[in-house]
Amino acid sequence: MSRYVFRVRFRPEPDRGFRIEPATFETTLSKEAAPPGEEGWLFFRDTLWRGEANAPEHLRSLAEEALSVPVEAVDYRRFETTDEEYAALKEAIAADLDLFNATAGSEVLNKYFGSSIEVEPDG
Template sequence: MRGDYVFRVRLRVEPSDPDVTLDPDTFETVLRRRAPEPGAEGWLFFRDNCWRGETNDDAHARRLAEEALGVPAESVAFRELACDREYYDALREAIAADLTPFRADDVPEVLTKYLGSSIRVVGD
């Protein structure tokens, strides 16, 4: 079972040596953050960090990327939750077990509310 939160990140590299310059000094890359197993600690990452398939707080998303990468992040954009079928089914079951934290009536509403249409089940 595997799930990954996928982000597009624009990074700035600042040389510590004043005699070194970079051109360009920014670049884009793809950051994949392993999604915790549904029900395990941290599994509500999508609820706490996404809204309608986008990051819900740009400054917070940049801080998370900077902490993980150790370089300044100029921008972070959520792209998708990429997961296998087993992870997707477990996520749906964990959400269905308690809808209260999501303030929603059903699982499809939760997934749409936080992830929009940005879920890709791989290997199907």
């Protein structure tokens, strides 16, 4: 299963009278990628630009919702996928280049993911 991987820094808010040390924590948060053509598959187009978050506040809000804690920062790290899923993504992109205002699939991948795609062999 393909997934987007983020580094998240958050600050839990303990009940009054309690204190935690350290006050902030960092963790890795991943989001399952929808298969090409299914609802949500354009997450990369709407969220990334050149391998970075194009709307950090939006990602922070998504992370807060997922974790149920106040999030201070979210950094996009990588897109993990398999050979088969990567081929399907490239095929879906190539089938509708106008959707991405591009002339080639490789242009789309670079435009949104930069060099952050990690492909694992199927098997």
